[in-house]
Amino acid sequence: MTDSRHVPVMLQRCLDLLAPALERPGAVVVDCTLGLGGHSEALLTRFPEARLVALDRDKEALRLSGERLAPFGDRATLVHAVYDELPDVLDRLAVPRVQGVLFDLGVSSMQLDEADRGFAYAQDAPLDMRMDQSTGISAAEVLNTYPPGELVRLLRAYGEEKQAKRIVAAVVREREKEPFTNSARLVELIRDALPQAAKRTGGNPAKRTFQALRIEVNGELAVLERAIPAAVKALDVGGRIAVLSYHSLEDRLVKQVFAAGAATTAPPGLPVVPERYQPRLKLLTRGAELPTEEEIAENRRAAPARLRGAERVRKDVE
Secondary structure, three states: OOOHHHOOOOHHHHHHHHHHHHOOOOOEEEEOOOOOOHHHHHHHHHOOOOEEEEEEOOHHHHHHHHHHHHHHHHHEEEEEOOHHHHHHHHHHOOOOOEEEEEEEOOOOHHHHHOHHHOOOOOOOOEOOOOOOOOOOOOHHHHHHHOOHHHHHHHHHHHHOOOOHHHHHHHHHHHHHHOOOOEHHHHHHHHHHHOOHHHHOOOOOOOHHHHHHHHHHHHOHHHHHHHHHHHHHHHEEEEEEEEEEEOOHHHHHHHHHHHHHHOOOOOOOOOOOOOHHHOOOEEEOOOOOEOOOHHHHHHOHHHOOOEEEEEEEOOOOOO
């Protein structure tokens, strides 16, 4: 459970960012992306007075992290939910405001390491990619049923794939012969479809297509668009939020929400800015912070991570 695959990303920095808000007695911290519970375990250990609410849509992750967090007893409440459901979860638990929120976005180590989930392009597996396997459509269904134009849009928007048209043309040709079911066939098709120059840069040539399919299957960006503002709204004054994202689309969304919260909404030219126009957030990171070279050497999955933090400095004016 503690091998290198499951080292929580930028753990120390996340704890330090949240610390001023979580050292208060009775503080509640929400881990919106529980995964295998590495960040949660560290939060409960470092802040012995804090109570944890942790969310995950993956039932297997909840089971495994439940075992890991069992020693903390009722200080940890684990909930099967997607992170945009945070307001409902807090309502049900009668928690009006929280002091800390942590998001560690992207795919958990467990999902990547379990071949039969179909997230990883390095091993053959069913093309599933659902984080919650009890609901929604699989990656295979997306590949086999979406119109070509929609697939091209997906690969460009979510995978930032420059060769989207070539890949989709090959997918459409192949799916007419036989529907896609497994990842190896898709990886091979992408390799064959790409020009030589495109294969020489940026790691595995299938990486961007797999990312796009995963985001689509799990509705990740739509969920995040709702979740980050909801988390900011749930924060108490003095409360802090830390968000780890792993690609530019996620990071851009987080940056926009934080920047809007940290800006004044006053009309220009007011001699004194009334309270209701003052910023609600103070940014805690200059831009996005990156993992250190040492951390990347220890944990290669930290390489693309981008960390942003903010503190709630003012209530919403009703």
